[in-house]
Amino acid sequence: MPTTLTRTRRLTGFKPTGRLHLGNLLGAIRPLVAAQDTADSVAMIADLHAMTVEHDPARVRDLTLEQATVLLAAGVDPDRTALIVQSQIPEHTALHYLLECATGHGEAARMIQFRERSAGGRPVRLSLLTYPVLMAADILVHDTEQVPVGDDQSQHLELARAVASRFNSRYGETFVVPEGVRPETAARIMDLADPATKMGKSSGPGAGRIGLLDPPEVVRRTVARAVTDTVGRVRHDPRNQPGVSNLLAILAACGGRAPDETASYGTLKREVTDAVEAVLAPIRARHAELAADPGHVRSVLADGRDRVRAAAGDTVRRARRAIGLLE
Numbered sequence: 001m002p003t004t005l006t007r008t009r010r011l012t013g014f015k016p017t018g019r020l021h022l023g024n025l026l027g028a029i030r031p032l033v034a035a036q037d038t039a040d041s042v043a044m045i046a047d048l049h050a051m052t053v054e055h056d057p058a059r060v061r062d063l064t065l066e067q068a069t070v071l072l073a074a075g076v077d078p079d080r081t082a083l084i085v086q087s088q089i090p091e092h093t094a095l096h097y098l099l100e101c102a103t104g105h106g107e108a109a110r111m112i113q114f115r116e117r118s119a120g121g122r123p124v125r126l127s128l129l130t131y132p133v134l135m136a137a138d139i140l141v142h143d144t145e146q147v148p149v150g151d152d153q154s155q156h157l158e159l160a161r162a163v164a165s166r167f168n169s170r171y172g173e174t175f176v177v178p179e180g181v182r183p184e185t186a187a188r189i190m191d192l193a194d195p196a197t198k199m200g201k202s203s204g205p206g207a208g209r210i211g212l213l214d215p216p217e218v219v220r221r222t223v224a225r226a227v228t229d230t231v232g233r234v235r236h237d238p239r240n241q242p243g244v245s246n247l248l249a250i251l252a253a254c255g256g257r258a259p260d261e262t263a264s265y266g267t268l269k270r271e272v273t274d275a276v277e278a279v280l281a282p283i284r285a286r287h288a289e290l291a292a293d294p295g296h297v298r299s300v301l302a303d304g305r306d307r308v309r310a311a312a313g314d315t316v317r318r319a320r321r322a323i324g325l326l327e
């Protein structure tokens, strides 16, 4: 077993299937940055997971570098957080195979995300089925204790826990069994054009998504077009006024103060635009500096890889030995 650790080991994953947005910032990036004093975090760009569905190779590569750059611009400190790219650490895939030998086909096929994506006999990649096993490998290989997960990933985390416990009881104590930690519900940011669904990386352009690198006029337009209602009161009432409530949640999370209940929706939207712009402007500026020197970002990623590889290699060796491979 790994030696006693004083700081909590956390792993946060970002899948490079789209550009990072305000929901990612408030729900995942900010908590990661805030925890840098108390947790030993690994921030991972899950490029292998981006290939479980139809993908454009050049786009995955570009998004991988862009996401890493945005994370740095948003305050991820590479001296305290190991910033890594999943595919650059072969221990992820080495452990993946061993974990496949401790996972049932039915267990993987039951995953909601797999069932939804393969519904109606749609052709899917085999890697979509084994997606959660690779995710378990990501988590277990770094002896992760805590994994921040939203609703969409909680079933995958449960699978990782089940596989870790099963492996430990069949082959001897090998893995730390990770816990899921929930981001605060207040940080659940909905799509501005469709406040019933979560803001997503692949919401179409011009829809209700605020990209972290969107220029000010695009942010302003997206907020101006946000769906509201005909109630006419600025109130937090997610059931009856989901659009207005979402704008209020964004405003609060971005450090703005809610206008009076009697204010117009136009006033609310102006406040939201200003608060969001105040949060995004420094990220955009820092991103522009970093993006001018992609060699630097690549070297940060190489450092991250070098920092985690030795321990990841130890975990793989423990697992190989336990499961019956010749050393």
Ligand code: TRP
Binding pocket: 011, 012, 013, 014, 015, 046, 049, 134, 135, 138, 139, 147, 153
């Ligand atoms: N599946 C995660 C997502 O879609 C990304 C991910 C891959 C991840 N490996 C992980 C998240 C390990 C946490 C831990 O968001």
